[in-house]
Amino acid sequence: MERPCTKRKDATAGDGDGTVTNARLPWPAKVSQCDRLRPRDADDCGSAVSAIKGYCVDRNLPTNVYRPVGCGGGGNATKFRLSDLVDELHRVFAEDRVNVEYVQYLMESYKSDPAEWLKYAKFNKFRYTRNLVDAGNGKFNLMVLCWGEAHGSSIHNHPQSDCIMKVLAGNLTEVRFAWPEKSSTAERDHEHDYDYDQQLQPMCELGRTVLETDSVCHIN
Template sequence: MALSKIDSEIEQVDQEKYLRQATSYYQALEKPLKYGPAVDSLSDLVAALHREFESNYVNIEMVNHLMLSYKSNPREWRKYAKFDRYTYTRNLVDAGNGKFNLLILCWGEGHGSSVHDHADSHCFMKMLKGDLREKRYEYPNRSARDNGRSHHPDGEIDSRELVEIGETPIAVNDVAYINDNLGLHRVENPSHSDTSVSLHLYCPPFDTCSVFQDNLKKTTAKVTFWSKYGVRTKQNEQ
């Protein structure tokens, strides 16, 4: 018997709760699973992700495996890759039945994001073309117990400015993972002569996130899409 609309909504809420709680114990994801399925194309990746998110208890390591297993093929993703002269763009590939978002981000020469969080969601970032550089920062006023590091006896980060904790280059077919317990980050294309393209998965999806300035001033930013399914969205449309 098919689930009723109410049952489906309850199931999705349960999954979101589980995924947000899971950010507290996923610290690093690097290698594909030894016995995970193969992913031969972008459409295979999307289908495998939909299967994985059918369960309330999503295996984040499996999601990472699927993202790693897909090998970039420009013929498959080129139709989603929409560039803007002035800023990086966020282009929706698949809405994941409301359980995840899969996007392609296009970075012009020297383009970069602000320092931001991920609204207690999981963020996977896979390089499809070129290179990106990720800078990570302490999440202000977040306890050391939450982010797995020790700073002060009381567990609080005592700082009046953003504290950088690492910088990592991301090359083609690499996958980077972050959640709010691991910190904030800023992503940029370090090249001033080549563009970059990256594939991002967010679970659960979110409509807003927090953006931080060097003096720790925090603002709320609305998450929008430059295009959806290869088609340019109307101005200011999410």
């Protein structure tokens, strides 16, 4: 008999003192599993400059670290290249404090260009592959992961770390799971009995999202 699963609530962001904040971030927050950004124009970049500066000042963060990228407006917009993304990641992760939402913003700001990343795309017909783009500075790794049509990853999480994933080409289906719900004390006399029993229960699927090209997801 399968045990029912309870859908876990999403974690609520808060300040260091435990106060919950609902202030809008200047970069795309983790509101949905997958967001596709519309092209930026000059007004978008101008408002982003002010918003990011104010966000940093309010939280005593260095204003020269968190900044908008790829701005220009119209036909003069500056292209944010893969090399620019690598440089920005190195610069941001050199700080003691790193804002994960800003890293997600950087990933969303890079628009997929096969001419830049194709040399890292090494496929294997039997399994997905992980191909290193940049080893980072000891705080992050940038990789290109390649899945074939029938490939998948085993169920896993990212404890004590964050994974920000961008789809460079094609579609990818993300499936989210929860552990089976714990039995009541009336059903189990000993805790170790539950631990053993839980291993025999199937994971509970919470939902799935189809990610399209240039979509970004934050997994933690």
